Structures are given as C-alpha cells and as structure tokens.
Amino acid sequence: MKGLTAPPAWTAKAKGTLDAVRAAMAANSERVFTAHWTEDAVRDLLLELVGVKCWYCETLIVRADVNVDHFRPKSEVLDVPGHPGYWWLAYDVSNYRIACKHCNSGGARYNGVPEGRAKGSQFPLLAGPRARTSLDDLEREQPLLLDPAHHGDPDLLGFDTAGYARRSNTPYSSAEADSGLCRADETIRILALNDSRIVPLRSRLMQEVGVLARFGDAPEIQALIDAKVEPQAQWSAAAATALALQRACNRPIAAPAQPATTPVVTPVLDPRRSRVDLRDLLEYLDPDDLKAGITLTGRYNRTVYQATLKSDGELDVLGRLWRTPTTAARVATGSRQIDGWDFWRLTIAGVEQTLAEFRAKHFPPATRP
Known part of the structure; x- marks a missing residue:
C-alpha cells in the first residue's frame, strides 16, 4: 500500500508523537501511543480505497466503530518475548488496514462457540529474520498472515460453493513447504474467516x-x-x-481432438505439497478406510483430541475442514505453536505412528521434493 500520503498537518502531529515514543524508549520509560490513526484525516483516506468494509473478512461495517488495524503491531508481538513491537510504524499509513471488531480484537463464533483471538498483536512470520528496529529491513520478513494490501496475497484465498473461505488452487511457496504451514489456512484460522454467521x-x-x-x-x-x-x-x-x-460453466465445450493428435499429458504435481498437506500420502492408505474417514488422535495438556482424515486429504476438526495438519492441530488445541505432523497420530495395521513418521516412510527427507 505504498504511495498513500497522509495530510501534512496530520503527518507533523504524528511525527511529534513518534519522537516522544522514541525518547521514552531511550529513557527506558513508558511509551504513550496517541491514537492519531483514528482521526478522520487518515481513516477517511483509507475508507476511500474500498469503502466501509473490513479489509480482512470483507464484511461491511454497519453501525459499529471502524477500526484502523496496524498490520505490524505497534507495541508488542504476541509469542515473541522481548519484542518492542513495530513502534516506528505506529504512524506509518502504509501499515494501516481497515478492520472490523471481530478481525481486529475477537468476537467471531463458530456454531455459537467463541472462536480465535483475532489478529490483535499477532504477527507470526513464515520465514525471514524479524525486524526489531527501524534500521532492519522489513522486506526480509515473510509474514504468515495474508495481507489484503499486498499484491498477490488476496489471490491465495479462495471460496467453495458453500461459502467457506479456502486456500485457492495455487502452488505452495518454498517458505510454506519449509515450515509445513499454509498461509491461507492460518489466516482463516486466526481471523475466523469462516464464522458461522458469515x-x-x-x-x-x-x-x-x-x-x-x-x-x-x-x-x-x-x-x-x-x-x-x-x-x-x-x-x-x-x-x-x-x-x-x-x-x-457457460463456455461452450470444444469438440474433442482426434485421438491420433491428442498429446499425452503428464499430471503436474506440486513439488512442495507433501511437505505441507496430506494429498500425496493418500495412495498409501486403504481406500475403504479413507471413504469412511480415518481417525487421527493427538494429546495436548492431558487432553486427547480427534480429527478425521477425509478421502480428499482434508482433516475434519469439529466440523470444519482444513488442508494442513498443523492448522488442524492448532484449531483443535488452541495452541499457536504446535506442529501438526508430530501431533497427529494414526494407526495402520495395528501400528501407531505420527503423521511425520508416516510421511518419512514414504517420502524420506533425502528424496522429498
């Protein structure tokens, strides 16, 4: 969202406040972030872009406060002890996103049950060194959350015909494969984009x-x-x-080519897929078991959780479908750090094993794409 310019008077006022924050940090005293981002001079500038709707879930904000979210949180980063927050971006308009209350601070529900913490001060990284000072290069960070203002990120999110937000049919990135995480799935989980009311x-x-x-x-x-x-x-x-x-569907169906001239098409597999989801492992499971659904179990904090592996490789947790084991495990347990490949266990021919062990058997690390 580069190129967005705040009015000079607002910019001067914000600079004064940021200088005070910088001085407080130098003196090791309490920082005070005056909420200049709530002022009409900036908020109206953002609303002109796509109207009065949440940039994350696209719900119209009707008869409610319009929140201006800091994409990179200003005062702290959840699960990153000692991080001071991206304080130097507190008054950078390129770091602002319009958000509804649910996406910004919680309140979404699934079948009547409160769900997720919303974005808040969460800013997990998929890869790259985390910036801690204004001198660090933000371009080296690879955010886990999809950024509605970043070119290409919205294209990673799709929707099925039942209205559920899903990962679009795009290849996984190298960073997703290395981490075993899917950015779309994690964004859907954190922001509760499949709130049962939506x-x-x-x-x-x-x-x-x-x-x-x-x-x-x-x-x-x-x-x-x-x-x-x-x-x-x-x-x-x-x-x-x-x-x-x-x-x-409306396009006319082309006449089939003559068999003699029909080229042989070799299916193109996502070379990183087996490092993120289960689809490439399905052929090593019993089709009849998959049709009925294979039960996976995992234990966390003395509680046993269950998921059902479906025939298309998705995991059903509490009635919701997830493509990646790690997101499914985080939904089940509420943990933001758990690795689903080590968490979920399945039993084959009487032998219990983790998904990581099952994957290593069929896709050893040395040969894995």
Missing part, C-alpha cells in the same frame, strides 16, 4: 451471482453483477469467485 450469507451471495451469470450479458443483469463484485461491495471476492465459476 458462511451462509456468503454462500447465498455466491448463489445469487451464479444465477445472474446464467442469464447472459444483458445490460441490466450485468449491472446487478457489477454491483456485487465491485471492490466496495460486501464479500466481493467470493462474488467474483462465483462469477468466474459460472462463466467457466
């Missing part, structure tokens, strides 16, 4: 767009579609997904 409404919107798209390109129909997919509209990314799916 999913049915998002699904209904996608159905409406699909129905409209079937009517063709009549101007009045196109105007209705445009109103649902424009950036300022609620859940416009889900609406755009539904539109793309329906238009793909």
